[in-house]
Amino acid sequence: MKRMNILLFTDFESLDVFGPVEAFGMSGQYDIHYVSMDGGMITNRHGIRIETEKAEPVPGELWLIPGGPGTRPLAKDPAFIERLDALLVDAGAILTVCTGSALLACTGRLDGRKATSNKNSFEWVKSCGRNTDWQREARWVKDGSIYTSAGVSAGIDMALGWLEDTFGPETAQEAADRMEYHRNTDADHDDF
């Protein structure tokens, strides 16, 4: 199984994390690790207290960066952004959900790339990456080894899209069926 690192921080959005986790978990292809900058207990506004490992940069690994209200202070924290950039230096692939795209944009890693994010916070996210080709109408966007999704539940569709691109359509559809989930399969269609 391939290792997947999910980067948690105070006030991450619950479904940004556990929607993709369910899809990746159902596929049986990933060993999922919850990490944070310093390790230890991470909490959010939905009352979650979850244990994390200390994040380390490991070449070739898959990273998922969620959004949530906690991204607002972090996007203004140069020390956090510098550490995030260092973590991702040899990443195999990076997936962001919702305003997690803002954090990735702050590292400069979305410069010159197409990307998307939550539509309720779109102007703010755009301001975090002025050299990014932001896609207003997209459920998720794939640009090379970087996938970015629209808001919250869109992370589920992006994760299933990732499974389809990586393991084929049957693996993705089987995961969706076991979740009894009605997929949004068109990355370019967006109602929000």
Added chain:
Amino acid sequence: MKRMNILLFTDFESLDVFGPVEAFGMSGQYDIHYVSMDGGMITNRHGIRIETEKAEPVPGELWLIPGGPGTRPLAKDPAFIERLDALLVDAGAILTVCTGSALLACTGRLDGRKATSNKNSFEWVKSCGRNTDWQREARWVKDGSIYTSAGVSAGIDMALGWLEDTFGPETAQEAADRMEYHRNTDADHDDF
């Protein structure tokens, strides 16, 4: 804010919990508590380690019982079922997701009621509640103060349905929109 207790156990299904958590959290109406029979750290097959409080029966409270592979051994554990029944004695309302319905059925609290569950595990769930009027075709079922949902992602639709029944359609739709979630609004329609 009203208190909501979410009962966790080893190998709960991630999205059964955090799909509804996102909907209830977005509504701003609930103080969400994660509880387990003995309190402490609860883990599942998706690598989650989450801290819980010790569950106590508090009159009038709202309970959510998720499903997942962990329900199989618990349904055969009379001591667990007895403790679950005691916890729910003065519950204001009970919501179950997926095979969480099997655990509730084992307490006898679904006897004579309509209910549903995951369709992949439907025969097993039915065997846990022989006096229940199981609904094969349903996204979720409301019977008095007990709501039961179909598999995994159906918990999100049930939670939004609960918000609609309790606070009105605007509260439910606003939560869904903020989640950028395409609702399944018809409880009686089921594709799985």
